[in-house]
Amino acid sequence: MQVNSGAHYGHLLSGFLTRSASWLAWLMAVFLGGYVIGLLIPDSGFNLFVDGWLASLLKLSLVAVCWVAVVRKRSVSRVRVGARGLERFRHLELLLTAAAVSIIAIVDSYSLWMLIWGTRIFPQVSEVGYFLFFALMLAVLVIIVRRQLRGMVWSVVLDSAIGALGAASVLAVLLGPMASALDAAGANAAITAAVAYPLFDLLLVAVVVALTTSQGPVAGRRWILLVLGLLVFTSTGLVFALLETRYVLGTPLDAGWAVGLALIAVWADTSSRPDLVQNNSTNGLAALALPAVSTAAGLGVLLLASQTSVPPMAVGLAAATLALAAVPLVSRQVALRRQSTTDELTGLPNRRALYAGVLGRLADDKSRNRALLLLDLDRFKEVNDSLGHDAGDRLLVQVGRRLQGGLRPGDLLARLGGDEFAILLEHTDQVEAEAVAGRLRATLADPFTLEGISLQTSASIGIALYPDHGDDLTALLRKADMAMYKAKATHSGHHVYRNTDNRHGDARLRTLQELRLALTRDQLVLHYQPKICLKTGFVAGVEALVRWNHPERGLLFPDQFLTLVEEAGLMHALTQEVLRKALDQSVLWSAQGRTLTVAVNLSASSLIDSDLPERVGTMLSARGLPPTALMLEITEDFLMVDRDRARDILTRLRASGIKISVDDFGTGYSSLAYLRDLPIDELKLDQSFVFPMADDARAAALVASTIDLAHGLGLKMVAEGVENSVAYDELVRYGCDFAQGYFMSRPISAEALDEWLTARQSAAARP
Template structure:
């Protein structure tokens, strides 16, 4: 096709004396039919693609008109106007425009309104200018008084439509910037330009057959056929997603052109059609501008929402990752502190009281955190119950002070659904720039420090070089603990509580162990904190109670009614159904309520003493006894003895171990025993390591004792052997 075009153009340049059978017939006609052949082959490869078929018909119609035209001229000096050749020429326009419509239809369905408006503005602006440029041709052609004048007017009008559509296509992303899209638009432009030049020359009787202008139409057809070939080969898909650098200029240029037409019309006569098109261009451009402004406002709001946590209205993780690096870079080495905060036991609150309560809790937490910060400090919610703070102009001392203020602010009770809750928080601190010069490093080290604060129960910790990240191992252990609860890897060991004077067994305490497949038998200290952080404490409590009551039922069937004491975590406080659930578990096994005693620590009462009293009262009303474990290690023990419904007090081992060597410790033990007895409580001394301590406790009137001197915690089978030996 391109070779024929080259030969045709060369022949016209070498032989420009007018009609030449060699050039115009033997080369020109095949050159006109070659684009049609290429388009038909493309339509055949595309099978059902009607767009290419219509374009191929358009090229064929034009080639047929050209064939008739040159064949008729070979035997005559002129042709009547209009002639059958004009039928082929005029058919090109509706067929080509129909093919473009079918081609653009699926693209239009994927385009935004703004892009469609850009195309409309481009088309109207181009049309207004073209009407001005083509007005001499339209005037020369006259009106529609005869068939000849109608045909004469049709050519410039159809060229006007083709160029306007081409300008609209140039404003569509994905068409203007695709691999072959510009080829189609260039082909239409070249074809219409050749038509306009021909009409202008014809109006002044300057046109002569056999000049290079005759190759203009063929060149445009070749470009259109090239586009059809590329489209059939799927070299472009016209996705309408890429934004070319020159595409936004199309509506801008079109708007300027429409405005220019109106300005010119104030000085010289301009066709009314051009004025109307120019006015429509400006109206469309105004609508497009308003739409663009609304889009900008929407985008700004979307951007704000994408950077804001929906629940707390704090900046989110994306905002932190965007803003913090810029702030750190601007500090130029000035000291800053990065704090990572994680609420303690939040998952238990969320699971037990519902996500709506958990959400309201996070809202109140975020408000208290924000009040503790300066206007320039950055705070963000990273997700869940985790918050990050970038404290400016602060070193280790200021960071620790802020951590203490934050913890104090959150320690004040939060009332949600009639429940007063205290939220503990663990704070990890990393210092800039000595411990990290980028956000990623600071976040990692603060995370390590935060878990160190949780493990040590100190509440806050500054990252140190000897700290190590427990992340991967912690996640693995947490997953293994979930599996352990399902696969019965948790076991109970039992330690007897004996009468301090006679040595007779009065009950046992159940102590949980994890029979870990990799690490062997693990003590509670190795996994209880992990269970709290992972939200598994309620499941762990239920598992311990199940195992303890099952064993109590076994002993009961053996004629050894035994009270089994089981520890409850502080997270049990928020479980209002706990008393009913425990009572049901006891009833299912046919046991007396006295078969179970629950042991709690002072942590149980710290979040909400009123709710703790309600739960403990519910347990006692169902005949389940309650003991306070590790008594003497907190700050409000006497208030608990006064306010809470308890039956047993367990002296912490720290007093018992030092009792035989320290008179002050002995005095505290003796006075505590007397105080408890005056309140009607049973006293159990923990940590009895030798016979002297046991004898001394008996002399003080202590009711029961437990410790390694009596028996270490052992499986139920070993405890049975101990019972047998003790009975002899």
């Protein structure tokens, strides 16, 4: 194994510097403690040990801590990139801080030792040194503010600005008496400059405090040392400026500079540690408190200004604070108004905006021909059930974008809710409205990509014309809705409202309500069609077929209500009811000694339920039935739309012992690939291939080859729609495994099936 020597060296150096920094920090703390204690002890004034040697050692340790932090940060950066070279130095503030502390240490030491040696002191050296210190720390604060602002949302930036202005207004009030005192004392330009230098840092400190508060407790702990250090250092400088003519070296005031620099040095040390955890999580209470406190401070300054003399700058800053604080209130009102007319998910106008827009357009010009299109996605519930509601939401967003791109600038598109969209077309007659509907459906026909799956969807569109079908939006929506459901029922894609649709719409709504009641009042019944083993003639199983025992219309077959079940999103409930009844009947047959496998059809919307295997397994276990008691029949359409999900669900079902059958084989998008890849037990050849066998040699050859294909893949073959003995005998000759059809038995109730089975057994027992 090859070792990166540069990275290894960097790790060693980083460890050494970490250990060195630890004892340097302790040494600095010892020097600082001794120096402060020495200043607090009453004496005659200047003390060579405390004010000379101890002060010098303290400054030296401060400089050492800062520069070790710089070098350590550099070594950490080298370790991160290994032998490729030094990473660009990201924390420039550490380098500037070390330079600033070094300059202060140099100019203070120069002044101190010139005083001790009795040599002439050049005050310009101190002035330049302190100016450079404040300039460098100003740059440090600018870097911090810039880094903090990067990536922050505008509301946090706004709160921080409010906090900074509020703090600055209070600071300006507090500095007013100080400025007056300087004027009264006849301060010269040097003293004024000495006061002016820290003011910029104090202002930026206010900004850092604002950003720190808005960024939360972790950020606060990171910057608190720097903020406190600068506050202590600059405050000491301001007091010194006021007392310059009465200042005496060796007094407790000197401790302020030392403590301030020590806090800055400790901040530099902690910022350079590689294990420093950075977390920008926001403290909600602090974020809310910051603008509130700052606004109160600004208001307080203005109230104070009405009662006494306050510097104009303080008044201006307070006024700016209140003005900025009002921005969120105004923007919130604008946002609320926008939200009330905007769909939150897609960003399109919502139902309220549609009503307002249509009302305004009709008021402007009632003579124009217009068309209202109501668009509803087909089988959208399947997307939610299979991929989750998040994927469904993303699909709606993409659909909205495509629809918007397919319309003219003057047309109005709105999302009404769910997967329904409304489109108002201006200057449009029936021909053009149908053309637009066709274009929109073609636009949505291109595949969408969700969760890495290429998904195709379609839409049904109902069209109502203004003013022919209504003179207000309510009437147009109602008739477009009826036309849309007519389009769904006929699979025509789009449909223009006709007067006969009104009766159909009323009947549909009534049937839908009755269907909901049927699911709760046990009106659904199952009929069973036997599946005969062609080799033995025995009944191998039955297929459960749902019927609706309508209280007024009698027994209804699936083609009379299943489409409505799908449209209303009731397929899941219907499937659960069919499974429950079929398995309950299987328990009764088992108690009678009949071993029959019950086959239940599953629609695509039921099969894409990821919890289906567990739910079916629970139903079997609760009834004490073996998995072989149930067979699930699926269609080719589902297998071809989402093969990965099909493989997952079918594999889990097969692993539990449940048999899988492909219904209506040959009528969908047949593909040998899914026969090879998916866990399937049998194929059910559609009756459209079986019916013409007796009279069509090509149909018979196709059936024979399909049976051979199934056997070659290790699958059983079931022939549906066996109507006569000729087809039955031919299937036996071709080696087909099972058969269903009217020749053996129609689908009949469980009671009738018991009688049929008993009669069949009796006939078989007779010699």
